[in-house]
Amino acid sequence: xxxxxxLINDLSSSDEPLSVSVQLETHSYPTPMERFVTQAxxxxxLSYEDQFDHxxxxxxxxxxxxxxxxxSRPLHEQLLSSGxxxxxxxxxxxxFESQKPAQHERMRFLRDWAGCDFIRYLLYCPRxxxxxxxxxxxxxxxxxxxxxxxxxxxxxxxxxxDDFLSENPTIAAGVFVALLDSLPNSLLAVHTALFSxxxxxxxxxxxxxxxxxxIHRRDRIPMEDPSGSNIxxxxxxxxxxxxxxxxxxxxxxxxxxxxxQVRILPAHTISIKVINGIDRPxxxxxxxxxx
Numbered sequence: 001x002x003x004x005x006x007l008i009n010d011l012s013s014s015d016e017p018l019s020v021s022v023q024l025e026t027h028s029y030p031t032p033m034e035r036f037v038t039q040a041x042x043x044x045x046l047s048y049e050d051q052f053d054h055x056x057x058x059x060x061x062x063x064x065x066x067x068x069x070x071x072s073r074p075l076h077e078q079l080l081s082s083g084x085x086x087x088x089x090x091x092x093x094x095x096f097e098s099q100k101p102a103q104h105e106r107m108r109f110l111r112d113w114a115g116c117d118f119i120r121y122l123l124y125c126p127r128x129x130x131x132x133x134x135x136x137x138x139x140x141x142x143x144x145x146x147x148x149x150x151x152x153x154x155x156x157x158x159x160x161x162d163d164f165l166s167e168n169p170t171i172a173a174g175v176f177v178a179l180l181d182s183l184p185n186s187l188l189a190v191h192t193a194l195f196s197x198x199x200x201x202x203x204x205x206x207x208x209x210x211x212x213x214x215i216h217r218r219d220r221i222p223m224e225d226p227s228g229s230n231i232x233x234x235x236x237x238x239x240x241x242x243x244x245x246x247x248x249x250x251x252x253x254x255x256x257x258x259x260x261q262v263r264i265l266p267a268h269t270i271s272i273k274v275i276n277g278i279d280r281p282x283x284x285x286x287x288x289x290x291x
Contacts, residue, residue, distance in 0.1 A: 019278040023271040027242035041065055042122060043240035043269035046208055051277030060208060060231045061240040063266060064122035064177065065107060069187055070097045090126050092138045092188035099183065106262045107180060113256045118230035118240075120177050123198075125187055127174040142191040143171060150195075156210045160195075160203075173200035209274060241269050 042064045050056040071089030107119050128136045143164075152161040163169050176190055182197025184190045190198055199207065230236045235253070238246030242265050247254055257264055 017277050017279045019273075019275040021273045023273075025242070025269045025271070027265070027267060027269065029242070029244060029265060041264075041266040043242065043266040045237060045240055045269060045271040046205065047271065047273040048209055049273070049275045051275065051280045058231050059237065061118060061233075061237045062230065063110075063119045063240055063264070065103075065119065066122045066124060067096045067098055067183070068124045069094050069126065090131055090135070090187065092135050092142075092186065094187045095185055096123065096183070099185075104180075104183075109256055110262050110264065111180060113253060114230065114236060116230045116233075116236075117179065118233075118236050119180055121180065121183050122201075123176040123178055123184070123190060125174050125176065125190060128172045128191075129168075138188065139172070139191045142188055143169075143194055146192055146194045146196070154210075156207065159206075170202060171200050173202070175201040177201055177204040205272065239264060240266065242266060 043061065044064055045059065045061045047059045048057055069090065072091045072094045111117065111119050128139050131139070147160075147164055150157065150160070152158055160171070163171055171194060176198050177200075178184065178190075178193075179197040182193060184193055184198060194200075195203075235246055235250055239253075244265065247257060247264070256262060
């Protein structure tokens, strides 16, 4: 599954008292709201509940606009004509040909309304391990150049170093999350921009759980104004969950949606819930309690 089954398995098999669950919701909408529905967007809700200290608990959500990498057919045919034999149609120059400037501009209007980074691109790419050796080597070299100057600080940085040096690095992924203004135009650009606006999906989830300044510096994400954050924001979460009342209740949002013709409601929402301290009674929390 695209949200990283390996990550879920690793977290679930940890000796730490962690619980990880994933839920997929498919939404149906009343006829008057169908004009707000997009078939491409996926809603993602990440819920972290810390039963040791509730002050670290949070809920955060994103709308993800999916983009698929297209095969390089003309180049593939050219290689075949020159005697090169391969069934793989993807190269490092394969592109995301479905980019639409008007759609991107509408997404920016929605982000500006929210005042926070809650809309990103979800990039579907072939895993490097499935590509021809010359392509794999070029992508590997791009990742090496990108991470060559990283000092691998903090716990997340140390984990990144270990992954980078492993035989099967998870950063050589097939699904990535990109900042709205950092959409790569090719497969090579994806691997070149690693952790500079583009993250493997599993690392994106882990970085949100880490919530450290180190990962914000690494991914070049500006610290947001808390008043416009997508953390514990019921209006934004309502949109991501496909709650049509979220649009009706906010006049400024309704104006943006109507005037800019933004199709906002997702067809599907994925919820990932992580509980730290699953074996602890709620009454034993060390924080300030439920608030």
